[in-house]
Amino acid sequence: MQIRDLPYVDPGLPDARSGPAFLLWLGRRQRSGQLRSLSWGMLHFVSVMALPYGTGLAVQAVVDGSGGSLAVAGGTLAVAAVCIALGDTMLHRTAVTNWITAAARVQQLLIRKSAELGSALTRRVAAGEVVAVSTGDVEKIGWFVEVVSRFLAAALTVVIVCVGLVIYQPALGVVVAVGVPVLALGVLPLLPRATELADIQREKAGRATELASDTVAGLRVLRGIGGEELFLTRYRRASQEVRTAAVHSARMWSVITAVQVLLPGLLLIAVVWHGLGLVRDGRITVGELVTVYSAVMLLSYPLRHFEEIAMAYSFSRPSARRAARVLSLERDTGAAPDTQDGAVPEETDGADTPDRVLKGDMYDPASGLLVPAGSLTAVVCGDPDTAGRLAERLGGHPTEPDGLPSVLLGDVALDEQPLERARAAVLVQDKDPVLLSGTLTELLDVPASGAVAPDRALAAAECGDVLDALSQASLDDDPMGAPITERGRSLSGGQRQRLALARSLVTDPQVLVLDEPTSAVDSHTEAKIADGVRKLREGRTTVVFTSSPLLLDRADRVVLVHEGRAAAVGTHRELLHIEPRYRAVVTRETEAEQQLVGAPRGAPEAAFGKAGTDDIEETS
Structure with missing residues (x-):
């Protein structure tokens, strides 16, 4: 695999049981690259270790006055x-x-x-941890995978040199062969403590990153409640803990480095001391002593990779553990569907095929929510978190504990289908959709049926003022080519929300699930959006999670979900009359407040304010 071939067509199925298992899997997936690196590493290290032989040969040639030997030594050095x-x-x-x-x-x-997991990912893993894994941790994991082949080349070179020295000059070679393992393994007693300190540093750094990420994500809320200083103090404390841990870790690694300088020095002294005695006794030549001395000096180069792989592993292990934790998350599957609360999905006959189009009524056995095919169904939840979890379930991502039945589309269990097929049938737009940087044309260039043109989707989402604003920012007055900054930061909250809605409408899925799609727009625009979506999605199944009377009044069917269960079904006006729990959510008035103003219980006017329902209908 070469860099020019990236990205991978299929990155593979990782072994995410543990950090070391994940690192081993990565290494196996890159065997060819590791072998190439090992081969070139062997050529490099062996050539470096050939320099002492050429140098010793040249010195001995000068001592002997042999021109031929000197030429051979020069050629050896040149080739090396x-x-x-x-x-x-x-x-x-x-x-x-x-x-x-x-x-x-x-x-x-x-x-x-x-x-695969969608917005359910950040409910199962902290957003800061995902950021930490996808930035710094990725580099550390890549570092360890890269250093393995260089370490193997260095280790094999050390073995070859030791064997070669024993054969070349046994009297000195034995000293080197005994001393080198001490050099390589001398720091092993220090590594567990160094690894422990490195783990502590990475853990504290990860927590600081999570805190920073979560703080930035909630900065607007923090400013609103005056909590900036509190979180700034927490981050300062976390940052100082990271600094202290890094200093402790650096001290241990400096000791390891010092040991790796000290031990080769001691070996070098021993070789020279013993070698001089051998030369004085005439047992070895000066050239042989120079060769062995130079080889011991240069052995510090490949031995340095022993420290590097130890450091790479200690730094990459916690990173790999975090990555494995994220990659081990699975798309949950529910239990076999049942038919509680009067829903009547038919039994599956096992004849389902990948080409079969998913369609029909949508039913969630866990909550009892039934969405008739082709209807605009509004769902009212008093708890926004419940609404978000239910929206995810409708998209085939169950967020509750295992054992709950799957959402059904027709007679097919969604979370038992391949993710691509479920996504093609059901699109979920959560309450905080993300706009990526690029042009408006690129934003709307999404997988779609082709039945809804971008201009129709933009019109239904009431994006006229957004297009005007983008035209002013475009060089050629073409809003479709105007740049949109990351997350749409140059746009208002309402403009971002409407562009995201237009993007969802362009896809034209069989089932579209919208979670609070108009929470950031004014009531006049909201009424127009409600009419536009209803008209554009006619004949398609649309589910809207909202408590806005303007959207609820235009829905074919309204379902009240109370404490996780479908508690009441009807039209908006019917539920205002007969269901006090519904009225409390939609009007945001308590029973005591209703009695104080003297409004009859269930009066439709309570949901629309003093203007009454007729005025609202006229403004639409």
């Missing part, structure tokens, strides 16, 4: 230099490729998991 340059260049290229492709694979896996 060329191989060093070639090996180092290609090792760097392959190692960086391994790093980037591993990081890209993790990014794609996280993106795929986010798309």
Whole structure:
């Protein structure tokens, strides 16, 4: 896999049982890249370790006065230099490729998991943790995958050099062969503590990132309630804890580095001391001593990779653990459907095929909510969180504990279908939809049936003033080519909401679920949107979670959900007369307040204010 081939057609199915298992899976998925890196690494390291032999040969040639031997030494050094340059260049290229492709694979896996779980992801994992995994953690995981091949090349080179020195000059080679394992393993007693401190640092850094992300996401609310200073103090404290943990971790790694400088120095002293005695006794030549001395000096280069892989693993292990935690989340499946509360979905006959179009009435056995096909059904929930969870269930993403039955579309259980098929049939727009940066044309370029043109969707969503604003920001007065900043920050809340609604209408799904789609617009615009959506979605199933009388009055059917169950069904005006719980949610008045103003219980006027229902209908 090369960088130019990214992204992966299929990043694979990860082993997310644990952090180490995930790292091992990543390494296996990049075997070819690891082998290339290992091969070039071997060429580079072996060529570096060939320099001592050429140097010793040259010194001995000068001592002996042999021109031929000196020429051979020069040729050896020249070949080694060329191989060093070639090996180092290609090792760097392959190692960086391994790093980037591993990081890209993790990014794609996280993106795929986010798309699979939808907004349910942030209800199961903190948003800050998702941010931490998809940014810094991805780089650390890629670093470990990349360093493995270089470490293996370095380790094999050390073994080859030790064996070669024993054969070349046994008297000194044995000293090196005994001393090198001590160098490689001498820091092992320090690694558990270093790893523990690194884990503490990463954990504290992750919490600080989560706190910062969650604070930024709720900044507007914090300003509204004067809570900025409180959260700023919390972040300062968390930041200082990260700094302290980083200093402690750095101290331990500095000790490890010092040990790795000290031990080779001691080995070098031992080799020189013993070697000088051997030269004085005439048992070895000066050239052989230079060769062994130079080899011991250069061994510190491949041995440095032992420290690097230990550091890479200690830093990447908590990152891999967090990534595995996110990737291990599964799209829950409900239990077998039942037929409580009078719903009558028919039994499945097992003849369902991937090409079959999902259609029919929608029914949620867990809440008893029934949505007739082709209708505009409004759902009123007193608890916004209940509304959000129910909207997710209707999209085939059950958020309650396992064991609850699945939502049915016709006679098909949604959460038992492939995600692509469920998404094609049901689209859920949550209460806080996201607009990505780009032009308006790109924003509306979404998978769609083709039956709803962008201009019709924009008109139904009452985006006329948005188009005017975008025209002024466009160089050629074309609103479709005007740039939209990330998350639509240059637009007002109501404008962002209407553009998101237009995007959902363009897709023209069989079932469209809207969670508070007009909460940020004024009542006049809201009434027009209600009429536009009703007209555009005629013949299609539409579910709107709202407590707005303007939307409720235009729905074919209104369902009151109380304490997670469908408690009452009717039209808006009928429920105002007969259902006090419904009236309390829609009018936001208590029974005591209604008695104080003297309004008859259930009077339609209570839902529309003093103007009454006729005035509202005229404004629409």
